[in-house]
Amino acid sequence: MSVSGVKYRKQLLLLLPIIILLLSIFAYPIARAFFLSFYKVSFGTAQSEFVGLDNFATMFSDPVFWQGLGKSFYWTVGNLAIQLTVPIALALLLNRRIRGVNFARAAIMLPWVAPTVTIAVCMRWMLLPRIGIISEILSGLGFGKIHLLGGLGSAMPTLILLNSWKFLPFGTLMILASLQTIPNSIYEAARVDGANALQRFKYITFPFITAMIWFVGFLAFSWNFNTFDLIWLTTQGGPGSATQTLPILIYRTAFKTFRLGEASAISITIAIILIIIGILYFRSIRPKEE
Numbered sequence: 046m047s048v049s050g051v052k053y054r055k056q057l058l059l060l061l062p063i064i065i066l067l068l069s070i071f072a073y074p075i076a077r078a079f080f081l082s083f084y085k086v087s088f089g090t091a092q093s094e095f096v097g098l099d100n101f102a103t104m105f106s107d108p109v110f111w112q113g114l115g116k117s118f119y120w121t122v123g124n125l126a127i128q129l130t131v132p133i134a135l136a137l138l139l140n141r142r143i144r145g146v147n148f149a150r151a152a153i154m155l156p157w158v159a160p161t162v163t164i165a166v167c168m169r170w171m172l173l174p175r176i177g178i179i180s181e182i183l184s185g186l187g188f189g190k191i192h193l194l195g196g197l198g199s200a201m202p203t204l205i206l207l208n209s210w211k212f213l214p215f216g217t218l219m220i221l222a223s224l225q226t227i228p229n230s231i232y233e234a235a236r237v238d239g240a241n242a243l244q245r246f247k248y249i250t251f252p253f254i255t256a257m258i259w260f261v262g263f264l265a266f267s268w269n270f271n272t273f274d275l276i277w278l279t280t281q282g283g284p285g286s287a288t289q290t291l292p293i294l295i296y297r298t299a300f301k302t303f304r305l306g307e308a309s310a311i312s313i314t315i316a317i318i319l320i321i322i323g324i325l326y327f328r329s330i331r332p333k334e335e
Contacts, residue, residue, distance in 0.1 A: 075316065078309040078312050078313060079309070079313055080309075081093075081305055081306055081309035082100055082101070082306060082309040082310040082312075082313050083095060083096065083097060083098070083100070083306075084096060084100075084306050085099070085100070085306050086304075086305040086306045093306075096306065100306045100307045100309070100310040101310050101314075103307060103310075104307055104310050104311060104314070109286070109294065110291075110294065110311065112286060112289070113286075113289055113290060113291045113293070113294040113311075114291060116201070116286070116287075116288065116289055116290045116291075117270055117290040117291045117292075119201065120201065120204075120205065120269060120270075120272070120276075120288075120290050121266055121269045121270045123201070123202070123205040124205055124208055124209050124212070124265065124269045125262060125265055125266060125269070127205065127206070127209035127213075128209050128212050128213065128216050128261070128262075128265045128269075129216070129258060129261065129262050129265070131209070131213055131216075131217075132213055132216030132217040132219075132220050132261070133220055133254070133258070135153070135213065135217040136217050136218075136220035136221040136223075136224055136254075137224070137246075137250075139153070139217065139221050140221055140224045140225065150218075150221070153213075153214050153217060153218075154214045154218070155214075156210055156211045156213065156214055157211065157212075157213075157214035157215055159211070161211070161274045161275055161278070162274070162278055164207070164211060164275070165274070165275055165278035165279045166278065168207055168279065169194065169278075169279055172192070172193050172194050172203070173192075174190045174191065174192040174195070175190065179193070180192070180193075194279060194280055194284075195284055196284070197284055197285065197287045198287075200280055200283070200284060200287045200288050201287055201288050204275065204276060204279060204280065204288055207275065207279075208269070208272065208275055211275075212265065212268075212269075215261075216261045216265065219257055219260070219261050220254055220257055220258065220261065222257075223253065223254045223256075223257035224250070224253075224254060226253070227249065227250065227253045231249055232245060232249060235248070235249060256330065259326070259329070259330065263322070263323070263326045266322060267319055267322070267323075270291075270315065270318070270319060271292060271315070271319075272290070272292060273292040273293065273296065276288055276290060276292075276293055277293060277296065281293070282294075282297065291311060291314075291315055292315070294311060295308045295311050295312055295315075296308075298311065
């Protein structure tokens, strides 16, 4: 065997533990969910009945599924609207050479590193209509005692703001890193040519950070579409079904009504949607052939 072959086998051997770990953590659950989506499974027993595509037919004929799909896109698009605009402004601000900017760059990470369960529990208390501090502030401003998490029209926007606040540090630092790769000489040449701040942003800054914005947007879409913990810990999909996205519907279907086959079918549908989004994203960033 050649030296390169021996080197390749050693590299593969070193990668084997992480490959096994990834297969056991990700590949097996996905394969198991795909398998269960074709069966009617009795929860708590080993009994199962092959039903083919019946679970998918039941899912597509159920208005609850379509409501959940609509809520998922509402949740995802609402988050993206904030998570792709506010980080740009914050990154531009943190990219300036001003006093205390290093402390601000470190402090902005606090929402990102804080545990989701801590944020959810604290915000539930702060948003209580009678004793919550946020409700007291709104009442002092003349809005009265509002239960933001208990209103059919206010629950989802409130969760979107809360989730986006937690995500902002990630998007901000990614865009900030992209901003710092722009040569300062380009800005100096633009100033000499008489370009104002808006023109410098439009023709220099934005083209340089566009690829990073697309990348952050792709990650944000994938993560938001799969969000379960924050929604479940705050509203559990309520009030009613106002915040019942597909991940919440999967949990309720599997562990509240014990229909594991239908829950697996919904999870496979989510996987297909995300795969399609991933294909579209990677096709969009692929270099065009001349």
